[in-house]
Amino acid sequence: MDLGPLPQLVVSGILTGLLFALISVGLTLIFGVMDVVNFAHGEFLMLAMYLTFGLALVGLNPIFALPFVALAAFVLGAIVYRLLIRRLLDGPPSTVVFGTFGLLVFLQGAAQYFFTSDYRSVPNPPFQGTLHLGNVALGEAQLIAGLGALVMTALVFAFVEFTEPGRALRALSEDRVAAQLMGIDVQRMNALAFGLGTACVGAAGALLMLTYPAFPRVGTEFALTAFVVVALGGFGSVQGALLGAILVGLVEVLGGFYISPALKLIPVYALYLVVVLLRPQGLLGRR
Amino acid sequence: MTILEIRDLEVDYDGVRALQGVSLRAERGTITTLVGANGAGKTTLLRAISGIVRPQSGSITFAGRQIEREQPHAIVRGGIAHVPEGRRVFATATVRDNLLLGAYVLRDRAERERRLEVVLAMFPRLRERFQQRASTLSGGEAQMLAIARGTMSAPTLLMLDEPSLGIAPNLIPTIYAGIRRIAETGTTVLLVEQNVRDALQLADRAYVLQTGRVVIEGKAKDLLGDPMVQKAFLGL
Ligand SMILES: Nc1ncnc2c1ncn2[C@@H]1O[C@H](COP(=O)(O)OP(=O)(O)OP(=O)(O)O)[C@@H](O)[C@H]1O
Ligand SMILES: [Mg+2]
Numbered sequence: 212m213d214l215g216p217l218p219q220l221v222v223s224g225i226l227t228g229l230l231f232a233l234i235s236v237g238l239t240l241i242f243g244v245m246d247v248v249n250f251a252h253g254e255f256l257m258l259a260m261y262l263t264f265g266l267a268l269v270g271l272n273p274i275f276a277l278p279f280v281a282l283a284a285f286v287l288g289a290i291v292y293r294l295l296i297r298r299l300l301d302g303p304p305s306t307v308v309f310g311t312f313g314l315l316v317f318l319q320g321a322a323q324y325f326f327t328s329d330y331r332s333v334p335n336p337p338f339q340g341t342l343h344l345g346n347v348a349l350g351e352a353q354l355i356a357g358l359g360a361l362v363m364t365a366l367v368f369a370f371v372e373f374t375e376p377g378r379a380l381r382a383l384s385e386d387r388v389a390a391q392l393m394g395i396d397v398q399r400m401n402a403l404a405f406g407l408g409t410a411c412v413g414a415a416g417a418l419l420m421l422t423y424p425a426f427p428r429v430g431t432e433f434a435l436t437a438f439v440v441v442a443l444g445g446f447g448s449v450q451g452a453l454l455g456a457i458l459v460g461l462v463e464v465l466g467g468f469y470i471s472p473a474l475k476l477i478p479v480y481a482l483y484l485v486v487v488l489l490r491p492q493g494l495l496g497r498r
Numbered sequence: 499m500t501i502l503e504i505r506d507l508e509v510d511y512d513g514v515r516a517l518q519g520v521s522l523r524a525e526r527g528t529i530t531t532l533v534g535a536n537g538a539g540k541t542t543l544l545r546a547i548s549g550i551v552r553p554q555s556g557s558i559t560f561a562g563r564q565i566e567r568e569q570p571h572a573i574v575r576g577g578i579a580h581v582p583e584g585r586r587v588f589a590t591a592t593v594r595d596n597l598l599l600g601a602y603v604l605r606d607r608a609e610r611e612r613r614l615e616v617v618l619a620m621f622p623r624l625r626e627r628f629q630q631r632a633s634t635l636s637g638g639e640a641q642m643l644a645i646a647r648g649t650m651s652a653p654t655l656l657m658l659d660e661p662s663l664g665i666a667p668n669l670i671p672t673i674y675a676g677i678r679r680i681a682e683t684g685t686t687v688l689l690v691e692q693n694v695r696d697a698l699q700l701a702d703r704a705y706v707l708q709t710g711r712v713v714i715e716g717k718a719k720d721l722l723g724d725p726m727v728q729k730a731f732l733g734l
Contacts (some may be wrong), residue, residue, distance in 0.1 A: 375598075382588050382599050388550060389586040394574030394603035394651065497590075 219347050219482035220464050226349075226357030228460020230415055233360040234433055235440040235452040236367055237411025243384035243447030246304075246402035247296060250311040252436025254318035255409050259284050260414025260425035261326060267333040274337070274355065277417040281363075284413025291358065296399060296405060315431075322427035330424035338421060352421040363414045368449055380404055384447055397471070436463075436476075439483045446498020454494055458482065502547075502655060503528040507556035507566075509542050514541040518710040519556070524655070524703070529677075529687040531697040531718060533731060534707035540690040541583050543707070544657050547686055549573045557734050561660035573604045577654035581661065585644040589633035593624055596632050600650030609648075617620045617646040620676055621655075645676055655686045662693040671704065674700060694731035698722045698725075706731075 238252050259280050266276040291314070300309040338351035371377040382390040383400055391397060415433075423429070440459050444451025462482050467475030486494060502524040509517040516679065517539045524530040532540050545551045548559055549570040556568040565573055571732035574580075575623055579600075587655065588596050597617065601610040618625045621642045629636060632643060641661055658677065662670045674696060681687045698704055701718040721727045 243521065347616075375602075378595055378599060379592070379602060381591060381595075385588050385590060386586055389582060389588065391550065391570040392548060392580045392582060392586075393599045393647075394571045395599075396569070396571040 216468065218345070219462065220468055222347050222463035223353070224354055224464035225457055226460070227464055228457035229360040229364070230355040230419060230456075231433075231436055231440050231458035231460055233364050233367075233411050233415040233418075233446070235437040235456050236364055236449055237408035237415075238434075238437050239441045239444070239447055239449060239452045240371070240380075240404055240411070241408035242441065243449075244380050245296075245300065245383075247307050247311065247405075248438075249296075249405075249408070250308070250384045250434075251314035251318060252408070252437065253430025253432070254315050255284060255288065255430070256288070256412040256416045256419070257322060257425065257427065257430035258318065259413040260420050260423075260429060261322070261331070263417045263420040264331045264425050271429045272337050273333060273394065273417045274359065274418045277359070277414055280417040281393055281413040284416070285406040285410035285466060287413075288409025289402045290407035291409070292402045297401070300401075301411060319427050319430070326425075326427060328427055330426045332424040333420050337419065350422070356421045358420040359418045360415060362454060363411065363418075367411060370407070370454075371449060376400070376403060389422055400434075401402070412414045420497070436479070439479060441484050441493075443483055443493055445493030446494065447497070448495045451495030499526045500524070501561055501584045501601070502688070503557075503559045504543075504547070505510050505559075507543070507546060507547050507558065508554045508612055509539075509551055510554050511542075511551075516710055517546070517553075520707070520710070520712055522705055522712065522715075523548045524686055524688055526686055527531035527684050527702055527717075528702040529680075529681050529689060531689045531691055532698055532707060533691055533694045533704065535730075536692075538707040538708075539710040540706055540707055541659055542710075544582075544688070544690060546660050547573075547578065547657065566569075571603075574651065574653075577651075579648040579653035579655070580657045581644045581648040581659060583659040585664070587632040587635070587640050587643050587647065589714055590631060592629055592631055593635070593643055594629060595625075596647050597650050600647035603651050613650050613652060620649075621646050629693045636666075638665045638673070639667075641665055641673055642676065645680075649680055649685070653685060655679060655688060657688045657690070659690045660692060661689070662691065662696065670696065671677055676729065694727070695722075698727075 234256060241247055242247050262280050262283060263276050267273060299307045338355050339416050340351045340352060342349045371380055379395045379400055383395060436459060440452055440455040444455030459479055463477045465476050466478035500523050504520060504522045507517050507520045518621055518731040519647050520543060534540055546553050549568055557564055560578060597614055601613050604610050622645055624642055632640060635643060645661060661673050665673060677687060689697055689701060698718045698721055704721045705712050706714040
């Protein structure tokens, strides 16, 4: 039986989904621990991409830049939490919405000003070969980006599931007051979660630069998808984010091919609407 | 020796006074019980001691230090554990993870393992359920877990908020035997109850709270014989 381009599309959809997963896991981690929907999540991705671009200009392969970019993003996230988010949390819930949205506008505007709206791609990009598996042709860069995202997502998952700070993060996301009664320092753990969530987009930004250009609005594009993924998978659920991301990746790639590249997001939102109508808590969400 | 001393504590919720000048003391190594009707302010008092709610005025002195402005996590570190009303175990976490979270303030891994053995010996039922999610436990088992979790940090003061609430009556003696054994190890216990008879029989001292005020205090045994207590709480 000839499946035509289907196997190719499925592999490509999964690889795309893995990058969405890494971005979404960061978003869902922050939401799960402190109930903050970080509208500026995509802008941190954008900054990570520019940082990776800058490091590439001095000759660093994005893959080697990744640990450094992720670490820088972690520190940035923790600082933003301490300086901004923590204060926003003292206000009514809408304060956080407007606050992180304001951060989005600010960071995007700053990027426009300092970096202009030009598209910036890594010069002499690495991994330009193509792998042939049967009749599936895979760009090495896409494969490495997808697998790298899978590894990073697995690391975050392992941290949350199997370490002591991870246990504290899970406790906080389940019952903040009970967690405080265990002696968990909420402010410290929130800063950790915000740092980790931002480190996820830091790593994703480095990986994305293998196949994608940086520009000031790049974050919005991916963050929007991440919001769909997180709502689809269930707010606060890491496994849900992984599942949702792969679904969205598949639907986007298949939709882009069989319908039209320009309309690729329509089936994604259709899927999203169906899921939230039938299962408002998302696929793996609680309640 | 007095380990906990509360003076003239006042707590408001959005302008509505829940505690109106409560004073209370607990002696080291004893069981103090706080009884009273629904809405009397028992839970509020425990929450104020834990730092979950901030008092408007008054002081809370624990082991010689004033703690009424401290953060909850610092208070736990200082040696106070609070087993909250409604248990609030972490439902999606295993029994084991719940217990380890109880020992969160203990930095030493070997010490945590040792505490684990101590509390599992106290509540053997939890050993059988060790790897199960807490959501699969019965109400009584969940209460045992909540108490065990509270003792994991080897607290100086253990506060229990209605540990017999919603528990099958045949399990209440097990719960109470556990509390007694914890007290016998030298832990000071502050027990909030509506199950007044059992609480008064177990405790050394007792306070009766009514609409945010202490209306009776004394030896628990004396309160068992107090006509007002008998009439209001013991159905005599
Ligand atoms: N979070 C809150 N917001 C507003 N009012 C509250 C809150 N918690 C308690 N109250 C009020 O404070 C008063 C004391 O409540 P508290 O829960 O301390 O009583 P309690 O003695 O523990 O009662 P119960 O036996 O029902 O548990 C009550 O009038 C209650 O309605
Ligand atoms: Mg109560």
